[in-house]
Amino acid sequence: MIDLVHFQILSISLFCIGVYGFMARKSAIMVLLSIELMLNAVNINLIGFAAFSDFAESTRALGQVLVIFVITIAAGELALAIAIILRLYRNTKSINIDELDSLKG
């Protein structure tokens, strides 16, 4: 039957995929998509604990409340980051993050 361990293994795998994409891709939009993957991995973990742990019901409701907050902040962060990337593309004609090093000094 479905267990807490299934949720945790799925969450860990998705998080490591997101970490790989975050470090290995060149395009800024791909980095953003990898961050979304990692946030989803965290959500899966929280839902698993909210459903399959033996805490009190108010504590388990806290898990779902946290998922709501994570989704909210992720949506706001994504809109802002897309705006920054569009701005970056307009100014530098590039979204390759290896070339965006003018603040390096």
Next chain:
Amino acid sequence: MIISTSIILFYVVSILVIGGGLGVVLARNIVYSAFSLLVAMIGTAGVFLFGFSEFLALVQLLIYGGAVVIVIVFALMLTKIEDFRNLNDNDQWPLAVMISVALLAVLLIALFGSPIESTLGSGVGLRHLGKTLFTDWAIPFEIASFVLLVALIGTIILVREDEEENP
């Protein structure tokens, strides 16, 4: 019998999630990555259903499937896509593979060494969730709405500024 059916369905949505995630990070064309993200999000909504949280599954479908992927596809349409359609991985991708595999190993060791034991799953209930959200967590809820407002205004200002400087 019902138990084995449910675990088969859980494996199906897990394959959707993992396959979508791998598609996001491995696809060469960035549009394919965006649609792989959609597949992963729909799979995540299915996983939420197995966690007895129907409301959050619906929210996941609406926000990620409906809004986030649309925003990303619009961003791809507004930039000239030929410039970065075939951006490859950068030179440090073997290092990235090593780090993520090491992180996977560490997390799995920590998982199987942890004393947390699972119980029979049970849902929280939408009534209880709403009561918790609007009593104990009312102030963070309001702050979250304020954060969304600030993000909205910031997005508009960031995108519009260029037209005002040189109309």
